[in-house]
Amino acid sequence: EDQVTQSPEALRLQEGESSSLNCSYTVSGLRGLFWYRQDPGKGPEFLFTLYSAGEEKEKERLKATLTKKESFLHITAPKPEDSATYLCAVQTQGGSEKLVFGKGTKLTVNP
């Protein structure tokens, strides 16, 4: 069974304190790994898609990396507005377009 595990469940940072969120996955074959940001009471907002091990993508203070077993979302010098739940999802080989989501990491950045 395809599984996505995110850690930690919650993370508190001071403004400017860099850190990383982890997404480990066990799938039969990876077609793509997605990172989303979700604010309370809202739908997920797309951040990145990664397709193959070694790939990296950046957007402002966020950088996503991918290995054969896990992905990291690095947050550099976070600001309070980066506070949100960050979701990781995978799409697996086999023809289906559906995504399998992890439970997310709730990030709180204190000023």
Place this chain on the structure above:
Amino acid sequence: GAVVSQHPSRVICKSGTSVKIECRSLDFQATTMFWYRQFPKQSLMLMATSNEGSKATYEQGVEKDKFLINHASLTLSTLTVTSAHPEDSSFYICSATQGGWANYGYTFGSGTRLTVV
């Protein structure tokens, strides 16, 4: 960029009544739409996948007669929760793709908070 509009954002209904939630792709044609359910502090759980003009494919354990999905056009999908009960209270989210997910990805609606009293 691609925008998906979901309506209503919040709804309260009485037990035993039905509720319809709409999901519209505003600036693209959505060949495939997905409906998710999210409980507090839990992941998004896929309920069903729908393709325009065909019957929805439901995930294991999802009652197709209770959660009716219609994808009648390339820009509109609806989820109807029939004979709602308090245990159906949840956050429902739709997403859509233009097809060729690798190129277009998935766009999510803003969600609907359903409360059944």
